[in-house]
Amino acid sequence: MEILNFFLNDSKIFLPEIFLFISGMFVLVIGVVYSMDSSYRYPILTRPVLWLVILTLFFTFLLLVNNPFDNAFGFNNFLISDLLANSSKIIVVISTIFILLLSLDYIRFEKVNSFEFSVLILFAVGGLLLVISSYDLIALYLAIELQSLVLYVLATIRRKSEYSTESGLKYFILGAVSSGLLLLGCSFVYGFTGLTNFEELFRLFSFVDANTYFILDGNGIGFLLGIVLIVVALFFKLSVAPFHLWTPDVYEGSATPVTAFFAVVPKLAIFSLFLRLFLDILNQFFFDYWQFLFASFALFSIFVATFGALYQKKLKRLFAFSAIGHLGFILLGFSSGTFQGVESLFVYFLIYIVMNLGIFGVILSLRTSKPFSQVRFLSDLVSLSRSNPLLAFTFIILLFSIAGIPPLAGFFSKFYIFLAALGSSLYFFAIVGIILSVIGCFYYIRLIKLMYFEHIVKWPLYLPVSRENSLILGFSFFFVILFFVYPSPIFTFAGKIALILNV
Numbered sequence: 001m002e003i004l005n006f007f008l009n010d011s012k013i014f015l016p017e018i019f020l021f022i023s024g025m026f027v028l029v030i031g032v033v034y035s036m037d038s039s040y041r042y043p044i045l046t047r048p049v050l051w052l053v054i055l056t057l058f059f060t061f062l063l064l065v066n067n068p069f070d071n072a073f074g075f076n077n078f079l080i081s082d083l084l085a086n087s088s089k090i091i092v093v094i095s096t097i098f099i100l101l102l103s104l105d106y107i108r109f110e111k112v113n114s115f116e117f118s119v120l121i122l123f124a125v126g127g128l129l130l131v132i133s134s135y136d137l138i139a140l141y142l143a144i145e146l147q148s149l150v151l152y153v154l155a156t157i158r159r160k161s162e163y164s165t166e167s168g169l170k171y172f173i174l175g176a177v178s179s180g181l182l183l184l185g186c187s188f189v190y191g192f193t194g195l196t197n198f199e200e201l202f203r204l205f206s207f208v209d210a211n212t213y214f215i216l217d218g219n220g221i222g223f224l225l226g227i228v229l230i231v232v233a234l235f236f237k238l239s240v241a242p243f244h245l246w247t248p249d250v251y252e253g254s255a256t257p258v259t260a261f262f263a264v265v266p267k268l269a270i271f272s273l274f275l276r277l278f279l280d281i282l283n284q285f286f287f288d289y290w291q292f293l294f295a296s297f298a299l300f301s302i303f304v305a306t307f308g309a310l311y312q313k314k315l316k317r318l319f320a321f322s323a324i325g326h327l328g329f330i331l332l333g334f335s336s337g338t339f340q341g342v343e344s345l346f347v348y349f350l351i352y353i354v355m356n357l358g359i360f361g362v363i364l365s366l367r368t369s370k371p372f373s374q375v376r377f378l379s380d381l382v383s384l385s386r387s388n389p390l391l392a393f394t395f396i397i398l399l400f401s402i403a404g405i406p407p408l409a410g411f412f413s414k415f416y417i418f419l420a421a422l423g424s425s426l427y428f429f430a431i432v433g434i435i436l437s438v439i440g441c442f443y444y445i446r447l448i449k450l451m452y453f454e455h456i457v458k459w460p461l462y463l464p465v466s467r468e469n470s471l472i473l474g475f476s477f478f479f480v481i482l483f484f485v486y487p488s489p490i491f492t493f494a495g496k497i498a499l500i501l502n503v
Contacts, residue, residue, distance in 0.1 A: 010074035013081050016063040016089070017129050023056040024122045031115040046107050049115040053122045054100050061093045073135065077197050080135040083500050087493070088132045088272040091353065095264050096125050098357050101468040102364050103257035109367060109374075110255075117157055121261060124150040128269035137186040137196040140273065144182065144237070147266065148175050154261070155254045167253025174236065174246045182233035188226025202281045227282070237270045240297055240331060241304040244324050248312075251320035256374065259316055260360035263323050264353050271330065271349070279337065279501045295335035295421075295429045301328030302433055306440040314377055315363060318443065319356075322402065325440060326352050332433060333417040336424035339498050344416035346494035351401075351413040351483070358398045358476025365391060365465045365473070380460075384451040387459045392451045394477050401480040403444040404437055409483035 011018055031049050064086055071082045100118060107117070127147025134140040152175060156168030190196050193204060236243040251259045278290065305325030312318040330352070333345035366375040366384075375381065385392040401410035414437060421430040465473070483490075 013067075013069050013072045013074045014079060014133070016060045016067065017126060017133075019063060020056060020060045020122065020126045020129070023059075024053075024119060024126060027052050027056065027122070028116075028119050031119065035115060044113055045115040046112055046117065047104065050100055050104070050107065050118040053118040054097055056122060057093050057097050057100075057125065061090060061097070064090050064093065073199075077199060078136045078139040079130070079133040080198075081133060084272060084276065084497050085133050087497055088268060089129050091350070092125060092128055092132070092265055092269055095268070095353055095357070096121060096261070098472055099257060099260050099264065099360075102260065102357070102361055102472060104468055105367070105466045106255065106257050106364055106374075112157075112255075114157060117154075117255075120150050120154050120157070124154065124261075125265070128266060131269045132272045134273060135198045135276075137189060137198075141179075141183055141186055144270075145179060147269075148179065148237075151175075151262070151266065154258045155250055157258060158255050161253070163253040164255070165253075167250045170246055171250045178233045178236035178243075181229045181236075185226045185229030185231075185233060188222055188229065192222035192226065198277070198281045205282060230277075234270055234274055235297065238267055238274075238327055238331075239320075239324050240327055241301040241324060244301070244304065247324060248308075248317045248320040251316045251323075252314060256316070256360065256364055260356065260364075263319065263360070264356050267323075267327065268349055268353070271334075271345075275334070275342065275501065279334070279342065291335055291337060291424075291426075294331060295426055298328045298331035298335055299429050299432055299436075301325065301331065302436045302440075306436045309440070309443045312443070313379070315375060315380075318378065319359060323356075329414060329417050329433070329437075332426070332429060333420050335429070336420040336426065338420060338424055339495075340416075340423055341420035342498035342501055343491065343494045344413075344420045346497055347487075347490055348413040348417055350490055350494070351409045351480075354476050354479050355398055355402045355410060357472055358394070358480070359402065361469050361473045361476065362391060362395045362398065365469045367463045368460045378447065378450060381447060381450045382454040382456050383459055388462050391462075391465065391473075394473055396448050396451065397477055397480060399444045399447055403441045405441070407484045409480040412484060412487065 027049060030052070031045050035045050067081065067086055069081045071080075073080055100121065103117075106112070124147050127143055127150060130139070130143035131147060134143050152168060152172045155171045156164050158164035186196070189201075193201065195201050195204060232243065236246075239247040251262065254262065302325050305321045305323075305328060309318050309321035309325075312321060326348075330345050330348050333341045333348060335341070363375065366380070366388075368375075384395070397408070401408035404411045404414045406412075418430045418434060421427075421433070
């Protein structure tokens, strides 16, 4: 009876996750039963199931918002519920709802007859919520594997496409390698410390001199090797250069809504875990051993993205390199290791998510009437300003913002990242980052040139933008324009999250 009460009390803390998984299994059973029922003439359930998934995510959002546990641990300290976890979960759920709304038109025109599409995304979100709450290396590994297995299937959801199959196979093979490195790293940490729980690791490094532990004690070298392997595995999940090689191919081969999901949602969850592990738990020796290393990876990611995107001819590959570059800027803010750095990277993440929702909203809205084809190449944007001037203007504002042109939201996100880097004496990284950011404006301006200054003989006729896409595009458009008018709520929100970390 005591054991039952123990698990019931823990279940109250993580009720949103439990509700999501139970609802997901219920929706999956509904889809299987009705899609195979001859009395209903084998109905196509893709859209109804998608709306059920959106409804499930909405109720999960309400449970997260009304979660009364500010700082609680569950299941023998395997999981944690605090402001960082709850805030990240709320952003993940809201972003997924927007992406599912954007995918409604794609499902209709591409004739997607797989109700599993939205159910897989629901289970992926469940895995990501567990990743965010992970407070033990075992929980971390299991949660990452849960969401990774779902993402492998999502990457190959277009079963008739060779590109989709190829991207899913590449993602699976490289993902298996990164999972092996993650498991090996966790094993090293446990083998040389006897600990897997984050709280116990924090206590160990609160009372042990880092220099003595790593230089004089052989156990310290083994622990350091384990942390390096964990960092490499997480860098793969985040698409940080040089562990980014899978990203352009997977983004290109996946269905466009899946690409939008990959570009936004998993990165926030993994980075929240990254923040907790290195700035909260292992902060005692972070600056001595990791600061310049992480800053170097950040700068290299920006460099690779800046020059890799210059040669791209396809839209999704271009924005894959753009995502790599943005992760570099976020990692640069993380490398500062200060309150201002953590605050600025959360502001950057929020703005990055809104801009990406707008960018992929535009891509998913651009569909020609004859045939019903979606734009894939940069050249497909030629003379968009004449065939659909309002959509072209929305796109140009989003591109200016993502390039960092003032006074749009993207400028302020980069500005505060560079201020945080300068405040931590990372002068070289900040200056080179600014130069690369200016160079990176070129490939965004190239899209504007195609839309406004190139001419074609025959203009394509685009289909009207759906109501859902219009609302999300309008939200993104006004957000990036009006952010500078009243940025206080977002900075207050980011500041509260930064306060709970040991920075």
